[in-house]
Amino acid sequence: MKFAKGDYVIVAIVLIAACALWLSFPVKKGQNGVATILQNGKIIRQIQLKEINKPETIRLGGTYHNTIIVEKGRIRYQSADCPDKICVHTGWISYVGQSAACLPNKTIIRITGNLDGVDFVSGS
């Protein structure tokens, strides 16, 4: 098989595009405002907060019980039967980088997404 002149052009374009894709891959950030609910380190749910149209309640079992409520753009622990209730007192979280956790029940709600050009915010 003989390569035509046009074929070399196509191969060159693809090589350039592939390299560009490869270079951009490691810094690609998550979509803005995704709430991830974890328990014992395992992801239970991932929710695009901006796409919530009506409030949803999520119940988690375990050593204790957590009730999480999610609304458009925000999420919180609504109630819990853990001893300290710090998770409930944290209130609503809505910004990328924020998190709430019920340490006794080993559950975490975390909002991930683009942190405005940084990889992490110290002191958050």
Next chain:
Amino acid sequence: MRRIWGFIIILPLFLLCSCAPQKGQVSFTAMNTVIDITAYGNDAQKILEKEMTPRINQLDSLLTNKISGAPLDRLNSSATGKNVTLPSETVKVLSLSLEYAKKTNGIFDPTIAPIADLWGFGTSAECLPSSEEITKRLPLVNYRNVVISQNQVSFTQKGMKMDLGGIGKGYASDIVSDLLRKKGIKSALFSLGGSSSGVIGKKTDGSLWKIGIKDPDSQANEFIGILSCSDIMISTSGDYEQYFIADGIRYHHILDPKTGFSAKSSLRSATVVCPNGAMADAYSTAVFIMGEKAAFDFCKSQKGVGLILVTQDKRVIVSKALASQFVFKGKDKGYTYEIR
């Protein structure tokens, strides 16, 4: 021509699969906080799940004073002068905490526990103790009254207690860093509760990690500046992290060992940047309590320690050594910028 099209489709997939480093990520609760670790390299996910997570959980059990029967609980419940034999790693961190207490002349003091118990920050028992209660317990706070001999630890005064909360997460950061490096990981970002964090190497695209320093006034994760860095540990202590308001006064969790009350600092937050996590953790608490001038005087005497301070009067002050890596972003939020 058909082969060309096959080549066109397969090449990008091949490049992506063969060149992108494997990403591993874990988020879990331990050490009374949320731990997040992201690492890039061979078997990164397996290392994080099978080795790192159990190691941090082990550290948690060795350093906590919240669980009955844990090493620190046994020490804290011991009679005066009685030697308590503790696991070697618990003793190692206790010794380290005493070393930093000595270096800061007791401004960081791990024997603050009897006073911290009265305040109950971060627990359901959070309250404003009376001055009498604090005065009564204040003599119990003195790191010089802890005696360590090999794996045996004792207190010289009745009622003393130790809390490694001011150094434990920083020490754990060092463990995370060491373990990942030993496993050949060359790029990683980890955070233990948001206050203690660190990075290994650079990002996988070869650029420096970008760490935002939180704006103390912001409910969201807005920041007053960005530090570009690699292979470094960072710890931030701020009066906005755990606090309550009683009788119109704001009480925060950074307690001054000299008074037993929330430190009356000229600062809103203190960020320490240095190669050692335990040091960064202990020093961020200490320099917050010291305040602006003493903080810079102290850090100038410590090799390789950089500071980013946010003051009550909305100034952001950065060590000269860090200035070339720092981009100030606080102007729109009413902050001014100084290099010292």
